[in-house]
Amino acid sequence: MTETKPIHIIGGGLAGSEAAWQIARAGVPVVIHEMRPVRMTDAHKTEGLAELVCSNSFRSDDWETNAVGLLHEEMRRAGSLILAAGDHHRLPAGGALAVDRDGFSNEVTRQLAESPLVRIERSEVAGLPPESWDSVIVATGPLTSPGLSQAVQKLTGEGELAFFDAIAPVIHRETIDLSIVWFQSRYDKPGPAGTGADYINCPMTKLEYEVFIKALLDGEKTSTKEWEASTPYFNGCLPIEVMAERGPETLRFGPMKPVGLTNPHKTSERPYAVVQLRQDNALASLWNMVGFQTKLRHGEQVRIFRMIPGLQNAEFARLGGLHRNTFLNSPKLLDASLRLKAMPRLRFAGQITGVEGYVESAAIGLLAGRFAVAERRGLVPASPPETTALGALLAHITGGHLSTDELEQAAARSFQPMNINYGLLPTAKVSDHDASGKRIKGKEKGLAKKRAVSLRALADLKGWLAAESGAQAAAE
Numbered sequence: 001m002t003e004t005k006p007i008h009i010i011g012g013g014l015a016g017s018e019a020a021w022q023i024a025r026a027g028v029p030v031v032i033h034e035m036r037p038v039r040m041t042d043a044h045k046t047e048g049l050a051e052l053v054c055s056n057s058f059r060s061d062d063w064e065t066n067a068v069g070l071l072h073e074e075m076r077r078a079g080s081l082i083l084a085a086g087d088h089h090r091l092p093a094g095g096a097l098a099v100d101r102d103g104f105s106n107e108v109t110r111q112l113a114e115s116p117l118v119r120i121e122r123s124e125v126a127g128l129p130p131e132s133w134d135s136v137i138v139a140t141g142p143l144t145s146p147g148l149s150q151a152v153q154k155l156t157g158e159g160e161l162a163f164f165d166a167i168a169p170v171i172h173r174e175t176i177d178l179s180i181v182w183f184q185s186r187y188d189k190p191g192p193a194g195t196g197a198d199y200i201n202c203p204m205t206k207l208e209y210e211v212f213i214k215a216l217l218d219g220e221k222t223s224t225k226e227w228e229a230s231t232p233y234f235n236g237c238l239p240i241e242v243m244a245e246r247g248p249e250t251l252r253f254g255p256m257k258p259v260g261l262t263n264p265h266k267t268s269e270r271p272y273a274v275v276q277l278r279q280d281n282a283l284a285s286l287w288n289m290v291g292f293q294t295k296l297r298h299g300e301q302v303r304i305f306r307m308i309p310g311l312q313n314a315e316f317a318r319l320g321g322l323h324r325n326t327f328l329n330s331p332k333l334l335d336a337s338l339r340l341k342a343m344p345r346l347r348f349a350g351q352i353t354g355v356e357g358y359v360e361s362a363a364i365g366l367l368a369g370r371f372a373v374a375e376r377r378g379l380v381p382a383s384p385p386e387t388t389a390l391g392a393l394l395a396h397i398t399g400g401h402l403s404t405d406e407l408e409q410a411a412a413r414s415f416q417p418m419n420i421n422y423g424l425l426p427t428a429k430v431s432d433h434d435a436s437g438k439r440i441k442g443k444e445k446g447l448a449k450k451r452a453v454s455l456r457a458l459a460d461l462k463g464w465l466a467a468e469s470g471a472q473a474a475a476e
């Protein structure tokens, strides 16, 4: 019998550790190449695998009505090491899954080190891996070492690997007040993929604009870490509050310019300024605030952006931010099983694929590991259904994200890192009445919808897992 060649994983963080576990438990050998402690990053402090670099929380653990809780549950059902170790080292934190960071990381490291199919090599992969590595998962995270990131950038093209994210808030469409806003592209231009009515426009009077600018200037901002400040990121993605500091009219000549737009609700009144929202996913359930990348604190973003007419009840799927990050323009570069189209022996996982967060990074590691195993066995990797949180996240990074903007500067990128949220999953229909015939409204209706989406997700996940193990068994 010939020996199965190992799958190589570069990076033993959240994604790399989970991918390695999935591969080893399927009976395939795996080598993890982790550069710590030989070379450290600016954020990691230990040599442990799956080190949590900042908060110790995996966020809500409520699978019924919270999307990240649903992702936890799906990962548990798919045999996740990250979730098992998290559950084992959980700390009291209300509805959140918070963990003892050292206990958690030590357990992940121990479990992998003790697996006979896992080898851990402590060295940096400082360029493209040797050609003899025929199946590689690159899971080097937001702080990928420069040697490797430069090699990847050379392969993908300069504009396709970013070193900073510039995240504008994303809003659930159903929370936007359609009696105030209207759909229109500037000068009604349809562009290559649009209709001429592709943007949601939020109008402001002079007074509303002035009050808004003052709120932006006074709003509390997050601090910039020293090593972040030394990375130049400002061209083309200035935070909105920094633009406002340059002068009261700067935003009116930038992302809030009112030209080429007519408010059908008030045709005789020209808006003084306009905030535009652009469709952010193929389902059209999420809309991002164009040009509104910001370092305002999250609470301040909610307070200040709800001052915008039409957004007074907005619910945010993601809040804005600017961080040092390393991530690919995945919808363009990766195929459906996370392989780099330009070099299919390389598969990517974790934050570098454009997901955001510990759990999401580990989730993509879980999928990358399973896809690599299927490929090793000569099977075509099957993606989880898009009705599951795993499938929705994967679909977002490999193709579901959408930009119809032709007016944006050529250099600007529309794909930005994303957390899991219900806006990425197709909605589910729920009855207007409960079992006793009482009408369900408002918040209760919203919760009922989330529950229905979650229940459907777990049922569909079961089918995917069963089909996957059936295919693997037949291939062995």
Ligand SMILES: Cc1cc2nc3c(=O)[nH]c(=O)nc-3n(C[C@H](O)[C@H](O)[C@H](O)COP(=O)(O)OP(=O)(O)OC[C@H]3O[C@@H](n4cnc5c(N)ncnc54)[C@H](O)[C@@H]3O)c2cc1C
Pocket: 010, 011, 012, 013, 014, 015, 016, 033, 034, 035, 036, 040, 041, 043, 044, 050, 051, 052, 053, 054, 055, 056, 057, 123, 124, 125, 126, 139, 140, 141, 142, 143, 144, 145, 148, 324, 349, 350, 351, 352, 356, 357, 358, 359, 361, 362
């Ligand atoms: C400062 C900071 C704070 C964050 N805080 C949070 C938070 O509080 N909550 C949250 O949910 N998310 C947070 N994130 C985002 C993200 O979820 C985490 O960074 C997460 O660890 C990403 O998982 P990953 O596996 O993709 O990368 P990582 O966990 O960073 O793992 C990547 C691994 O690859 C190694 N590596 C890098 N280059 C090479 C190379 N060339 N050769 C070999 N090894 C290499 C690194 O040493 C590291 O161990 C934060 C990110 C940063 C940068």
